[in-house]
Amino acid sequence: MHKLLQNAPDQEIMLLGNESLARGAVEAGLAFATTYPGTPSSELSLNLFQISQETDLYFEYSTNEKVALEVAAAAANSGLRTMCIMKHVGLNVAADPLMTLAYVGVKGGLVILTADDPSMFSSQNEQDNRYYGKFAGLPVLEPSSVAEAKDMAKAAFELSETLQEPVILRTTTRINHSSAFVTLGDIKERNTKGEFIKDPMSFVTVPAVSRKLHVKLLENLDKAQAISNRSEHNILTGTGRFGVICNGVSFLYAEDAVKDLGIEDKVKILRIGFSNPMPDQMIEAFLKDCDKVLVIEEGEPFMEEAVRSIAQDAGISVSIKGKGDNLFSRLYEFDPAMVKRVMASYFEIEYQAKEPVDTSNLPEIPQRPPNLCSGCSHRATFYEVKEAAKALDMDTICPSDIGCYTLGFLPPLSTGDFVLCMGASVSSSCGFAKATDKKVISFIGDSTFFHSGMTGLANAVFNNHNFTLVILDNGITAMTGHQPNPGVDMSLFNLEGYNRISIENVVKALGVEHVTVVKPFKVKKSVEAIKEALAFEGVSVIISKEPCALHAKGLKLLKPRAFTVTDRCKNHRDCINEIACPSFFLEDDKVRIDATTCVGCALCAQICPENAIVPLKK
Amino acid sequence: MDIKRLIMVAVGGQGNLLASKVLGEAALICKVPVRMSEIHGMAQRGGVVESAIVFGDASSPIISDGEADLLLGFEPSETLRALNRCNKETTVITNLAPLPPFTVSIGRGVYPEMDTIQALIKERTGSLIAFDAMELAIKAGSPMSTNIVLVGALIQTGILPLTRESVEQAIKTRTKPAFVDMNLAAFNLGFEAAAGAA
16 A cells, blocks of 8 residues: 555654655545646655555646646536646746636635745746745645645645635745655545536636636635634744744744744744735734844745735834845745854844854865766767768757756757757747757757647747757656656556557647657667758658666666677777766776666767777676 | 754765665654755766755754764765865764766766875864775675665764664665665674774
């Protein structure tokens, strides 16, 4: 049985934040879940995917976040408790349904989990998604700890049903990827049988209906505000005339800071867990009782501005600070010492920070950047595209996309000139091709192609743009940990009842006239095919098809067969200088191959001018 | 309860997440509050994995620069890179078996001398326990048990509020049944190595 399904109330187990969120949803009787995978939310989805294989919970990996939210909106309006999971930038994709779903509302509880990523550990920006709550007019809940994540996920369903609105549950990487003991609770029975009761004047958002729905939304916001003002998620602790208002993980840092600075009798903390609408009366009462207030929140001054506005409205003139010089930054995530330092300085408390050891005169430590894996087919494709462009003497611009292959921008492959968001490789190619006279070659993965590459390609064909799109089809959503997508063979997961879509058929159906499928580990053939595609006037597509080596190894579909460098090697080092596979190393100034990591893709063997690289004899 | 802060740094694939799990389970057995945080993401693609584990009555799951009581490095150059987490009293434990970054393997960086690494850590921190954990892991049965060898050394220092028995119990429940004996041997070798090094 899945560990999150155990019916053992009061038992304490160690859970990852994402597991805690999944357990909270299970305890709430979650019946329906949709997602598009994205770090730091991926393990939450993965756990629900596994649970769905053991229970009647419906779970799907949708093609993108907009689709996921629309599927979820229907389930929730059929009365089912539903969760829709995505990373922060995913909510941009889902923003269209989100804004109007707020008007329509829900019948069964709908919790939209958005995982923000301050410091951008694995994201292209660090946007603060609390603003989506304000933007759409939806309640926002924010847990501070792993244990609270479970309870809040559970409570979010209740809140959603009370207000008949979706609830945004906003986490940050430090919640999703921290672990702590969590006390299990009761599991509510799952209702998986939905019923949709037709009511066009509530569900069909033509202008006449929406005008009424907007009124309803504002009324709901007033109700939400009243709930926020007495919410158990907004916690007041401590006593004293110094006030701290904080949210999320900052609460933990503030608690530790108060303890470490020994100012328990001087500081009271208002932890905001229900952050949209802000609890205005609670904050007003708090401010009246303070001589000085510090707002501690990662990201934007979302609460700080609200608190100032509440103070202004109530005629309170207490000093309120948050972001600014010698205070907190809008950049990156916070840490305990930073919070301690700012708190000590703002409240004028003596504090001697533990001094980190002096690292100014350490020798340079060689960097360890992430790299495409040994045997990764993307490496071969990038190499071949470069060779083909070189042979045709083409000056290129290479837009890339979101996935493992984004790493292709690093030397020596150095392929990747422009990365924006999911799907942008294809659409930006249209712009570059028109705006410049360079040859445009773009790169997109299979999952990203289904996510939002297809519409860009339709645009390219319709508007008759001129570029080559390389679809790196490794048969899985690799970067986020090997999730399915519409092009994946689901029998690999031992799952039945799915269909599989051929990327080649999609591309052809979209009207692309020059489509070639290559096997990237056949170097010469691939280079020739790519040359033809590059020379084609109009939209041409190369589909480079080879399973993800890491995934195939995990499934035992790929039996590694290491290669070795023989004495024929004359140290040209094309292998290291052109493809830089991590299995290479230098020994006595000679290139060697690490037999424990080489999977035997034979890319290096094919480019060695001396044919010096051969299979290792066992 | 005293707060103890441990930073573990490793290269993707060295098994520091399993080490965290074992320590977390041992904390549960010893009824010690514990909070852990890890940064993975692209780790399986050869990057650095860092775990922070805070034992005792603290709320934060992460550790600021200078605030680690213990630094456990699975790879010597990564131990050195994480030195900013230490203060002059920190106890540092490091594996001495190098996994040169790819940049070094292809001649685009120089791996620091092992003696230099040890001297630099020693002169800046409270104490250093350094040994070849990989060699001991092989002795225990497989290089895969390097992580547990290092956990053995960590527990030997007595800095963490965890008993030896609790960790051995955690190894029995949290590592794969087929590897339990090997891991217990690995734990013991690491424990003895740290006792010898101190």
